[in-house]
Amino acid sequence: MNTTGQAVNQLPTTKWHRNPQTWVALLALLINFVALVIRPEFGQKVGQLLALIQGAIARMMVGIKIAPPHIDTSYDPVLAKMIYAVQWATILAFVIIHRGWLKAVAARISGTMPIAQVTLKQFTNGWLALWYGWLVLYGWFFLTARPSLHFSAAVGAVSDVLDTASGFAVWWCFLVLDLPSVNIQGEPHRDRYIRRAVSFVAASGAVCALLGVADNLFDLNHFGVVVGVYNALAWIIR
Numbered sequence: 001m002n003t004t005g006q007a008v009n010q011l012p013t014t015k016w017h018r019n020p021q022t023w024v025a026l027l028a029l030l031i032n033f034v035a036l037v038i039r040p041e042f043g044q045k046v047g048q049l050l051a052l053i054q055g056a057i058a059r060m061m062v063g064i065k066i067a068p069p070h071i072d073t074s075y076d077p078v079l080a081k082m083i084y085a086v087q088w089a090t091i092l093a094f095v096i097i098h099r100g101w102l103k104a105v106a107a108r109i110s111g112t113m114p115i116a117q118v119t120l121k122q123f124t125n126g127w128l129a130l131w132y133g134w135l136v137l138y139g140w141f142f143l144t145a146r147p148s149l150h151f152s153a154a155v156g157a158v159s160d161v162l163d164t165a166s167g168f169a170v171w172w173c174f175l176v177l178d179l180p181s182v183n184i185q186g187e188p189h190r191d192r193y194i195r196r197a198v199s200f201v202a203a204s205g206a207v208c209a210l211l212g213v214a215d216n217l218f219d220l221n222h223f224g225v226v227v228g229v230y231n232a233l234a235w236i237i238r
Contacts (some may be wrong), residue, residue: 070187077145084142096130102127118182126172131176153216160212160227164205167231171201174237205230 052204071092138160144155175181179194208230215224 015148022157075147077147077150080150081142081145084145086095088135088138088142091131091134094129095135098127098131115182115184119176122181123173126169126176130166130169133162133169137162137166148203156216158215160216160224161209162228164209164212164230167234168202168205170234171232172198175201
């Protein structure tokens, strides 16, 4: 078993920092970021964001209530609850199916390729976390389907946080399959690249979730769209 594991570990891998395409992509990202920052519109948006936050804090301090949310008169809470219930039940069915499927895969590779066993376990944790996150999200949608709650800023803010958490689970699965994630004898820091990548993805998700919450609470001109971008990138790259 150890011999098999060592053979797997010795497979050639391309270090990301030695790949010219990686540096070209990072340079392009840096150039685009600098171009964004020096644009006058960027400074104006930041100023508007700070002004909105300051105004919101001031309103809370003086006890001024925020206006109630606009409610779409065509919204049918009964139909919405039915749809959310069907979606929640469908997700639960997929959770049960995938748990059994991943358990069967783990049984087939039991006793061989130690790295593969640990990697599968890491992937399983992330994949099931994704589905459990969706269970919580659509359960939240079901519980808040009442019009007075469904269109509220607070519900939208919580929904964006839950959605970002599910997006992070997708990123986790991609990174586990793409980067070395298991330390071995002779390479005690073999997982250093995935730890850095996970830290970056987690920090990016936290920023996106924060912008989504701020957009819901303070109406920041659709800044919360970054939550959708964060999740979409995870699925595209995967």
